Amino acid sequence: MSAGTENAASFELVADDGAPLLEVEDLHVEFRTREGLAKAVNGVSYSVRAGETLAVLGESGSGKSVTAQAIMGILDTPPGFVTGGAVRFRGEDILKLPEERRRALRGASMAMIFQDALSSLNPVFTVGWQIGEMFRVHQGMSRKESKLRAIEMMDRVRIPSAKQRVNDYPHQFSGGMRQRVMIAMSIALNPALLIADEPTTALDVTVQAQVMDLLAELQRESGMGLILITHDLGVVADVADRIAVMYAGRIVETADARDLYAKPAHPYTKALLGSIPRLDAKGQDIAVIGGLPPTLTKLPSGCSFHPRCRYMRPEPCQTEVPPLVSFEANRGSACHFWQEVLDGTDR
Amino acid sequence: MSNVDPSLVIPLDPVAVPGAGDRPRSLSQDAWEDLRRNPIVLICAAVIVLLLLMALFPGLFTHTDPHLCDLSNTRKGPSGHAWFGYDQQGCDIYSRTIHGARASIAVGVLSTIGVALIGGIFGMLAGFYGGIWDTIVSRVADVFFAIPFLLGAIIVLTTFPSGNAHSFWLPVSKVVIALTLFGWPSLARIMRSTTLQVKEADYVAAARALGASTPRILRVHVLPNAVQPVIVYATIALGGFVGAEATLSFLGVGLQPPAISWGIDISTAEAIVRSSPHVLLFPVVFLSVTVLAFILLGDAIRDALDPKQR
Amino acid sequence: MAPTDEVVLDVRDLVKHFALTQGVVLRRTIGAVQAVDGVSFQLHRGETLGLVGESGCGKSTVAKLLMGLEKPTSGQAFYNGQDIFTLDAGAKRKLRRQIQLVMQDPYSSLNPRMTVADIVGEPFEIHPEVAPKGDREGKVKDLLDVVGLNPEHINRYPHQFSGGQRQRIGIARALALRPEIIICDEPVSALDVSIQAQVMNLLEQLQDEFGLSYLFIAHDLSVVRHLSDRVAVMYLGRIAEIGTDVAIYEHPTHPYTQALLSAVPVPDPTMRGRRDVIRLEGDVPSPADPPSGCRFRTRCWKAQQKCADEVPELVERAVTSEEFRHASACHFAEERRIIPA
Numbered sequence A: 001m002s003a004g005t006e007n008a009a010s011f012e013l014v015a016d017d018g019a020p021l022l023e024v025e026d027l028h029v030e031f032r033t034r035e036g037l038a039k040a041v042n043g044v045s046y047s048v049r050a051g052e053t054l055a056v057l058g059e060s061g062s063g064k065s066v067t068a069q070a071i072m073g074i075l076d077t078p079p080g081f082v083t084g085g086a087v088r089f090r091g092e093d094i095l096k097l098p099e100e101r102r103r104a105l106r107g108a109s110m111a112m113i114f115q116d117a118l119s120s121l122n123p124v125f126t127v128g129w130q131i132g133e134m135f136r137v138h139q140g141m142s143r144k145e146s147k148l149r150a151i152e153m154m155d156r157v158r159i160p161s162a163k164q165r166v167n168d169y170p171h172q173f174s175g176g177m178r179q180r181v182m183i184a185m186s187i188a189l190n191p192a193l194l195i196a197d198e199p200t201t202a203l204d205v206t207v208q209a210q211v212m213d214l215l216a217e218l219q220r221e222s223g224m225g226l227i228l229i230t231h232d233l234g235v236v237a238d239v240a241d242r243i244a245v246m247y248a249g250r251i252v253e254t255a256d257a258r259d260l261y262a263k264p265a266h267p268y269t270k271a272l273l274g275s276i277p278r279l280d281a282k283g284q285d286i287a288v289i290g291g292l293p294p295t296l297t298k299l300p301s302g303c304s305f306h307p308r309c310r311y312m313r314p315e316p317c318q319t320e321v322p323p324l325v326s327f328e329a330n331r332g333s334a335c336h337f338w339q340e341v342l343d344g345t346d347r
Numbered sequence B: 001m002s003n004v005d006p007s008l009v010i011p012l013d014p015v016a017v018p019g020a021g022d023r024p025r026s027l028s029q030d031a032w033e034d035l036r037r038n039p040i041v042l043i044c045a046a047v048i049v050l051l052l053l054m055a056l057f058p059g060l061f062t063h064t065d066p067h068l069c070d071l072s073n074t075r076k077g078p079s080g081h082a083w084f085g086y087d088q089q090g091c092d093i094y095s096r097t098i099h100g101a102r103a104s105i106a107v108g109v110l111s112t113i114g115v116a117l118i119g120g121i122f123g124m125l126a127g128f129y130g131g132i133w134d135t136i137v138s139r140v141a142d143v144f145f146a147i148p149f150l151l152g153a154i155i156v157l158t159t160f161p162s163g164n165a166h167s168f169w170l171p172v173s174k175v176v177i178a179l180t181l182f183g184w185p186s187l188a189r190i191m192r193s194t195t196l197q198v199k200e201a202d203y204v205a206a207a208r209a210l211g212a213s214t215p216r217i218l219r220v221h222v223l224p225n226a227v228q229p230v231i232v233y234a235t236i237a238l239g240g241f242v243g244a245e246a247t248l249s250f251l252g253v254g255l256q257p258p259a260i261s262w263g264i265d266i267s268t269a270e271a272i273v274r275s276s277p278h279v280l281l282f283p284v285v286f287l288s289v290t291v292l293a294f295i296l297l298g299d300a301i302r303d304a305l306d307p308k309q310r
Numbered sequence C: 001m002a003p004t005d006e007v008v009l010d011v012r013d014l015v016k017h018f019a020l021t022q023g024v025v026l027r028r029t030i031g032a033v034q035a036v037d038g039v040s041f042q043l044h045r046g047e048t049l050g051l052v053g054e055s056g057c058g059k060s061t062v063a064k065l066l067m068g069l070e071k072p073t074s075g076q077a078f079y080n081g082q083d084i085f086t087l088d089a090g091a092k093r094k095l096r097r098q099i100q101l102v103m104q105d106p107y108s109s110l111n112p113r114m115t116v117a118d119i120v121g122e123p124f125e126i127h128p129e130v131a132p133k134g135d136r137e138g139k140v141k142d143l144l145d146v147v148g149l150n151p152e153h154i155n156r157y158p159h160q161f162s163g164g165q166r167q168r169i170g171i172a173r174a175l176a177l178r179p180e181i182i183i184c185d186e187p188v189s190a191l192d193v194s195i196q197a198q199v200m201n202l203l204e205q206l207q208d209e210f211g212l213s214y215l216f217i218a219h220d221l222s223v224v225r226h227l228s229d230r231v232a233v234m235y236l237g238r239i240a241e242i243g244t245d246v247a248i249y250e251h252p253t254h255p256y257t258q259a260l261l262s263a264v265p266v267p268d269p270t271m272r273g274r275r276d277v278i279r280l281e282g283d284v285p286s287p288a289d290p291p292s293g294c295r296f297r298t299r300c301w302k303a304q305q306k307c308a309d310e311v312p313e314l315v316e317r318a319v320t321s322e323e324f325r326h327a328s329a330c331h332f333a334e335e336r337r338i339i340p341a
Helices: A064-072 A099-108 A127-139 A143-156 A175-187 A205-222 A233-239 A257-262 A267-275 A338-343 B027-037 B039-056 B093-129 B131-146 B149-159 B169-199 B202-210 B214-226 B228-250 B262-270 B277-305 C059-066 C089-095 C116-126 C133-146 C163-175 C193-210 C221-227 C245-250 C255-263 C305-309
Strands: A022-033 A036-048 A053-057 A080-089 A110-113 A193-197 A225-230 A242-247 A250-256 A325-328 A331-333 C007-022 C028-044 C048-052 C074-079 C099-102 C181-185 C213-218 C230-235 C238-244
Touching: A022 A064, A036 A053, A036 A064, A036 A080, A036 A225, A036 A250, A053 A064, A053 A233, A064 A080, A064 A110, A064 A193, A064 A225, A099 A110, A099 A127, A110 A175, A127 A143, A127 A175, A143 A175, A175 A205, A193 A205, A205 A225, A205 A233, A205 C255, A225 A233, A233 A257, A242 A257, A242 A267, A250 A257, A250 A267, A267 C193, A331 A338, B027 B039, B027 B277, B039 B093, B039 B277, B093 B131, B093 B169, B093 B214, B093 B228, B093 B262, B093 B277, B131 B169, B149 B169, B149 B228, B169 B214, B169 B228, B202 B214, B202 C099, B202 C116, B202 C163, B214 B228, B214 C116, B228 B262, B228 B277, B262 B277, C007 C059, C007 C213, C028 C048, C028 C059, C028 C213, C028 C238, C048 C059, C048 C221, C059 C074, C059 C181, C059 C213, C099 C163, C116 C133, C116 C163, C133 C163, C163 C193, C193 C221, C213 C221, C221 C245, C230 C245, C230 C255, C238 C245, C238 C255
Parallel strands: A053 A225, A053 A242, A110 A193, A193 A225, C048 C213, C048 C230, C099 C181, C181 C213
Antiparallel strands: A022 A036, A022 A080, A242 A250, A250 A331, A325 A331, C007 C028, C007 C074, C230 C238
């Protein structure tokens, strides 16, 4: 219990030199399965600053969740193994830290919320108990005190009648309320970084809007960094400052939100944007991305996207993995023909 | 600037999921591949085949008549003439052991079939129809459950004794009936439980949406998907039934002399175990190996069929 | 094929209440979950009617009722002049050939122990009058081709296909009997974004090719808009608003529709801050204990006493733009543009 108290409340959120809060550098994660070696993360690098929202966009199999799990240190090992790279939190490579130090960081300095609150919350403990646990474990608070703080947190995430509901169990809350409980747990200790893994995918759209509003407000108040992992291009457009698009375990494009939607520089991003139906338009043809998502145990040679790419040419797409080329401030693309894509030459 | 070569146009769905093989492979076939390669499975399968042969064609293994007992040979140890030696009565133990396989295998196999049929059908119907049928079947099963398995079998067999009949099948049938009577509830419960799960599956709703009749749904959709745990349980239960037969014969309520059974041999050998351990040893070893083979096989099948490991 | 005026399915006052029971031996009814409470709409030939709403609104229950998977508490649905709920067993079976279903989850809607040939061929087994025995394999291969799958894969098993491909198998199965109406219950929700477009395009193509009418049920408003000619918005078992896609999306008059449109994120960062922001408070009430009168009143910013006393009828209400008149169930319906032009 005492190991956690050192990290408790006193730290500076604002990075004075503008250095990133979290820096992921060339991360590699593999899964050893009976079907073979699944390369879930293949050299992923991104960073988040305090007060910033980075959206990590990708479909299933892109490796976006696995990366987050590796950052938090909650990867299922075995079968998952971090086989390379570094994760720097405030300059310190946390992959090299002993497990107790990582555990102290978890919850207090960096927190994570998940898609399905019902399975992330323990059904046999009250909501107040679970939120209070953060205070008891990391700050050595008494039960009475931690319960009071739990009510405070529930108020902060706008759960009505917090004082009565603190003694309720998770199943007595609706989906949206449960998600708020999870958010309350995660921000209880004022973490510098919050990772949200598909936090609203399982929620109705009106509830989703409420929860996203809440996250934005909490971020504004506390200045924490937020990594939002999702596949929803609409949610990303609403809240992200910067976006990293992932495909088959690699980052294929990074950009500011406006740039990405207006001028994509990677064929996958471009195709994705063209394939989603929009609320405000009808009758336009939605472009189709042919083929299938990649199998992680048998990745295509060269660029993983080449079997489905309109811009593909056998040389070099099938033979050379395109590096993430940074061509502007905050802009990068991992495509041999990024200039063509950017210029909009339609193929 | 560049024209896309039409040969590069990607067809919509060129292949199925890569890595799934080019041949159609059902889940059962996948399981079969796993089992084929498991050394334990191969050993167990070999043992079981050997036992089946012993039960069906004892003549392949021995030419000695198990009933031909010469008191002058009493309790002689293993030798060139009699590989396992002689028992108290001077009977060739090897020959008796080989012939004893028939009773064990017969009871084991027939009881398993009986339990699978009765338990399986009632369980599936109870699970699928629910309501009053479920209540009736479940409560009846509970009643049989409450009676300890062997105790119930003993009571049934002592109430209807077989006497010293020289036939083989009459006492065997009695034992089979007794075991089936108390064994079906376990299987019914398993089948009911899996049926309940399968019943809720989308593909069952889809079949109903197509207009499928209930018998068709049961036969084509529910049964093949609910039967897996039953197969596992039945294989393991077979081993249990073999053991149960031996126990009942040991106690004198199952098969009785002149019928030949490992249980009977163990019973008579028990008295002289200190002086002539070889008399007890061989039937016990055969019994244990048989039971073990079925149980290990059942375990391996369960692991191979486990969808979570796919 | 453009939608015509001919009505193929006429649903009137459909009601489904699920009884809540208590007790193990003797069951007492202590209440009812009012999943569907008076739903009426018409489906025209060649049309796609989108049925949209959040969880608990009853849209999936409507699908189950129309497919005969559940029995309605009351209400009628007319197909070919006959109420499908009053047909005898034989006629009901024949009806299955005209109204079919595509389900949401590609991973559980196909029997894992059957080959694709068996799955897509099952309709022919159940309705042998549609295809003579020798013909069936050929028909199955044709169907696979029509949905964009390789006919040579006819003997494979579902787990050898991806999610999008399995969904196509489900569509092929639904098409086998050449139905007139297909009810699509969230057909793309469980698929990856890049695959959703494939399946949506396929559904569109098939509608043109075979002259199908779709009842398209979904929670994703963007997807619904893309495919639908008309849209019905459901809330807590009732239809709140129904009209053409332009009327609903650009001239909504019911507060719930407006809130819904305001909440859907649009993939365009330049729209940030430009949309009308409406945020609903609180949770959806329980369908076992719905509010009296208008069910939306507990979360509605316009609610007044009338809303609690009188159930608002789903009727045409005057809106500012005459050409976009459509039915809305709100006493204080008022057009409000949510999505900027």
